[in-house]
Amino acid sequence: MKRAYKFLLRPTVRQDRALLDMLADHCSLYNGALQERRDAYRHASKAIRYGDQSAQLKEIRAFAPETQGRWSFSSQQATLRRLDKAFQAFFRRVKAVQAPGYPRFKGVGHFDTVTFPKDGDGCRWDSTPCASQTRVRLQGIGHVRVHRHRPVRGRVKTISVKREGRRWFVVLACDEVSADALPATGMAVGIDLGTTRFLTESSGLYEPNPKFRAVISGRLAAAQRYLSTFPKHPKRRTKRHRAAARKVAGLHAKIRRQRLDHHHKTALTLVRRYDVIGHEILNVAGMTRAPAPKPAPGRTGSFLSNGAAAKAGLNRAILDAGWGQFLAILAQKAESAARLVIPVNARDTPRTCPTAIGGCGHVSGQNRITQAKFECVRCGLVESADRVGALNVLHRAGLALRVSA
Numbered sequence: 001m002k003r004a005y006k007f008l009l010r011p012t013v014r015q016d017r018a019l020l021d022m023l024a025d026h027c028s029l030y031n032g033a034l035q036e037r038r039d040a041y042r043h044a045s046k047a048i049r050y051g052d053q054s055a056q057l058k059e060i061r062a063f064a065p066e067t068q069g070r071w072s073f074s075s076q077q078a079t080l081r082r083l084d085k086a087f088q089a090f091f092r093r094v095k096a097v098q099a100p101g102y103p104r105f106k107g108v109g110h111f112d113t114v115t116f117p118k119d120g121d122g123c124r125w126d127s128t129p130c131a132s133q134t135r136v137r138l139q140g141i142g143h144v145r146v147h148r149h150r151p152v153r154g155r156v157k158t159i160s161v162k163r164e165g166r167r168w169f170v171v172l173a174c175d176e177v178s179a180d181a182l183p184a185t186g187m188a189v190g191i192d193l194g195t196t197r198f199l200t201e202s203s204g205l206y207e208p209n210p211k212f213r214a215v216i217s218g219r220l221a222a223a224q225r226y227l228s229t230f231p232k233h234p235k236r237r238t239k240r241h242r243a244a245a246r247k248v249a250g251l252h253a254k255i256r257r258q259r260l261d262h263h264h265k266t267a268l269t270l271v272r273r274y275d276v277i278g279h280e281i282l283n284v285a286g287m288t289r290a291p292a293p294k295p296a297p298g299r300t301g302s303f304l305s306n307g308a309a310a311k312a313g314l315n316r317a318i319l320d321a322g323w324g325q326f327l328a329i330l331a332q333k334a335e336s337a338a339r340l341v342i343p344v345n346a347r348d349t350p351r352t353c354p355t356a357i358g359g360c361g362h363v364s365g366q367n368r369i370t371q372a373k374f375e376c377v378r379c380g381l382v383e384s385a386d387r388v389g390a391l392n393v394l395h396r397a398g399l400a401l402r403v404s405a
């Protein structure tokens with residue numbers, strides 16, 4: 001298996017400045033390579049690709065030994081490869097007739113990651129193995145102390161240094177990680193994700209939705225209003241402007257950490273309790289898409305109500321719950337514990353009368369009286385709509401398991 005480990009770095013003041021310089025120089029390299037590609041396209045000359053730009057790195061490092069020459073050659077190649085991937089994605093979207101999304105120049109404040117493609121090439125994990133404190137050595141920076149809160153398993157392949165606010169993290173990508181199989185419980189479950197309740201099990205248990213963003217929305221709105229009083233694109237931010245921006249970023253980071261912690265704990269509980277877990281296949285991007293405008297007939301420039309305000313509230317609730325992130329974490333933890341996760345088609349799961357609790361299997365939109373209540377129009381079965389969806393998910397997961405067996 002492949003796994004990633006993320007640890008907090010504790011650099012000294014001098015190392016912190018060197019890390020900022022490393023990000024700034026890699027950002028400059030990225031923007032310079034992007035500008036070269038733009039110029040080549042405008043002049044209809046030969047197309048510039050990753051191999052052409054990578055071949056220029058030796059001259060660039062010799063021309064600026066105090067800036068570009070300080071850092072790892074491999075990390076600079078990884079930055080150029082990052083730009084090449086952005087262009088490949090751009091051309092793929094153009095061919096698919098999607099929103100193109102041409103690669104943009106990166107501001108220093110928006111370029112937060114530098115990747116070292118191989119452990120030992122410009123970086124070294126656990127560079128002082130004889131010391132009690134774990135450190136990572138980075139070319140041009142030195143041995144940086146790491147707060148390693150858990151052991152690293154497998155073989156370290158790539159090392160990335162990431163900035164989040166004022167904190168620095170090291171991310172290790174490892175392969176050849178063995179699975180820790182948990183003892184079998186002989187139990188299976190279907191789960192239904194929602195916004196009122198974060199998760200409902202087919203057994204009737206449920207996990208309440210903590211709604212982290214809604215809880216902190218008042219403080220976040222106040223911080224954003226204060227930030228909006230400053231100019232949007234000043235030549236240089238004042239001290240108060242920077243503090244206001246850090247305040248908003250800090251609140252968003254707190255919401256993100258709380259949500260991630262909740263997802264990890266909820267997924268771990270499910271993995272420890274059940275051998276087989278079924279869930280719906282959810283297209284979160286499509287579910288949170290804004291409704292199309294409705295032009296008013298006979299009136300140019302006028303539009304009819306399309307329910308955008310109500311849909312915006314539902315979109316915020318779905319994104320606050322973070323279903324996509326939770327399902328990804330659940331799949332990873334299940335793989336590590338040798339559990340089985342089965343995604344099933346979500347079609348009609350909340351409108352089908354469940355046979356597992358004595359229902360008739362009748363499918364009708366009229367079965368769903370309200371968002372929370374299910375009542376079958378044929379047999380009269382009354383149950384929570386969320387549990388009905390979870391029961392039908394479990395039934396479909398069992399069918400899929402039999403077919404595969």
